[in-house]
Amino acid sequence: MPELPEVEVVTRSLKKTVKNRKIIKIIVNNRNLRFKLQKNFKQILKNKIVKDIKRKSKYIIFDFGNHFYTILHLGMSGTLHIPSKKKVTNLSFYNNPNMPKKHNHVIIFFDKINLVYNDPRRFGYFKVIKNKHDFDNYFTRIGPEALDKEFNLKYLKNKIKYRKKNIKNFLLDQKIVSGIGNIYANEILYKSQISPMRSVGKLSSTELYKIIKFSRTTLKEAIKFGGSSIKDFKSVSGGGGNFQTKFNVYNRENQRCTKSKCKGIIKKSYISNRSTFICNLCQI
DNA sequence: CCGTTAACCTGAGAGC
């Protein structure tokens, strides 16, 4: 489900809702997430106070102070929500309305507020980290995120050397640049007017610069619109984002290119089993 | 080292 903008939106709402709150208790209904939840997960987090909430690419970080953290990755279908007594918030694409609590795997009880982790496909996971070394080490596996200054022309030029990978898979490779997923890779390449099939080694500096620029602007704009809600993305309070109304190519198969004067039709294909949308006339 | 594929999961929607 979530790429950088959606995770950012969730992180911002967590800052407003659970920051500085104390965990009273935790209920674990299903430990079998992508990685099995450690046995003492409940005990180890009990009575901890959330000092801060941070985000690193697609990871949400609960910072408890003293280099004690819990990292959460939402996978494809993970959502966090705070149930309200007034309205039903858990009605995502994947949830059977008759059994809305079926995939509520972890419930964190704060004073006054409960935070529910729901994840039908269970590709998401929590990881508890207890020291600075492990924390820093955890993120060495991923490259700079697309909004970082480190993700610049010099960095990119160095990374593409001697490589034949196509630009779409390159943008999706979190070791190269982190935070971009399938929706935004499609949108960024459309705005850059570059075909997703192009080999990275053959891209010009101008083209690389466009990719960097549009990565930043596209992700930032998506954040401004509250992320993209295709099927089940919801913010913590239950509202969806609106960036899907801004899509130029994603999910727009057989529709007209959004650029005025362009007669192109958006075509769908697959690259490494991921759906890929392009305007044949705009993207070369 | 590099690039690609399969696998991990559940459920909605399409087609028959």
Place this chain on the structure above:
DNA sequence: TGCTCTCAGGTTAACG
């Protein structure tokens, strides 16, 4: 109505 099949916003082990 119901069955089967495909697809979904992510990651990564395993393979050639």
